Amino acid sequence: MKISYIACAGLLALPFSSLSAIQPDTGPVEAVYQSQMANLREDGRMAAAFAHISEGHEANLQDLVTLTEVPAPPFAEEARAAVFADMMRATGFGEVTIDEVGNVIARRAGAAASHSVMMVAHLDTVFPAGTDVTVRIEGNRYTAPGIGDNTRGAVMLLQIASAIAAADIRTQGDIVLVGNVGEEGLGDLRGVRHLFLEQVNRPDVFIAIDGGDDARLVTSAVGSTRFRVTFNGPGGHSWGDFGDANPHHASARAITRFVNAARPITQDGPRSSYNIGRTGGGTSVNSIPFESWFEVDMRSGNPAKLAALEAVFQQAMVDGLEAENAVRGDGELLTVDIEAIGSRPAGEGDPMSPLTQRARALLEADGIMPVLVASSTDSNVPISLGIPAITISRCGTSARAHSLDEYWEDDGSVPACTMRGLALLVAEAELVEN
Ligand SMILES: [Zn+2]
Incomplete structure (x- = not known):
């Protein structure tokens, strides 16, 4: 659920699913994070990953169509989860399993197993069984229920997984990628709640992909x-x-x-x-x-x-x-x-956390002024527990979320935006020295 959309739980027609409130000014990003992100982007492995994302863009669009056309009504995400799990396995990223509630979990062990960084995108849509989810393509516009919110987020996760595998990116901490169930409406965040139920599976850092505005970073939970x-x-x-x-x-x-x-x-x-x-x-x-x-x-x-x-x-x-x-x-x-x-639990995140500063630095380096907002997304769960969490854009242009004429546009910014998501993930997991 959410740009002041009042939550993927559907109030306003904005990209995020919950009523958003702009957070007060937080001061500039500290120089240490700016240089850290600049250095990361100059790493040869990251350059290789970016090349892979750009080259794989057309194939990823095909994945978007394929996955959108597999219905994922609330509380009935199994069919889409199965297809998504196969796609995730095909990336070569890591071991893929499906947990008790239906979350698809892909793990890639870190060199030091020092900590774990989780990135998620919800698989469920708000649309009931029987909804026509056939994708209509006109130029760069892809129209179908659920295509932006959040099927685009799910295929962004595939893109990132594939790039990590192709560029053989190794990190100190574990990376866990999850296509989760139950974000929308009465799903009440049940997929992510489950991931945080048992201490042993709790990540140390959490990044959700959900939301249609590249500049917006959800750092607090409505x-x-x-x-x-x-x-x-x-x-x-x-x-x-x-x-x-x-x-x-x-x-x-x-x-x-x-x-x-x-x-x-x-x-x-x-x-x-x-x-x-x-x-x-x-x-x-x-x-x-x-x-x-x-x-x-x-x-x-x-x-x-x-x-x-x-x-x-x-x-x-x-x-x-x-x-x-x-x-x-x-x-x-x-x-x-x-x-x-x-x-849905509430919480106020720290706008100056390393996670948020890194996300801000990545946007600013691309000439985008970050806007920190409070919204209702899967990040509500970790934010309420005091675990660093942020919700970032699914990239491209999303519109009419939660309506039958929902569409997503391939606006030319997708590879660069996806690269920012990958860089944030790798920075948090800590790239091993070459
Ligand atoms: Zn959503």
């Missing part, structure tokens, strides 16, 4: 908490049973209490938001409904803000229920069910 609330009662006739507790009235009391208490929390400090997105229930205008439901979404890049919003939300639901029950006649009491339907 977290979200979502609930579905249902007030239940016996229901009845609007005239005959008047005075019985009414679930819609309880909803109204609860929502009013919530928005009144939540608004002040959002008025200062780190950006935060709340929204009642859907409501429903009831059978007719002259019936007391037997249920009233609504769904709420709360977001912030700051964990304390998110916790504060959730606290006033929980209290408001209880108070709304009690207020409606208190004024009823002699009918049954209403009850309330509060179901968690989504949770």
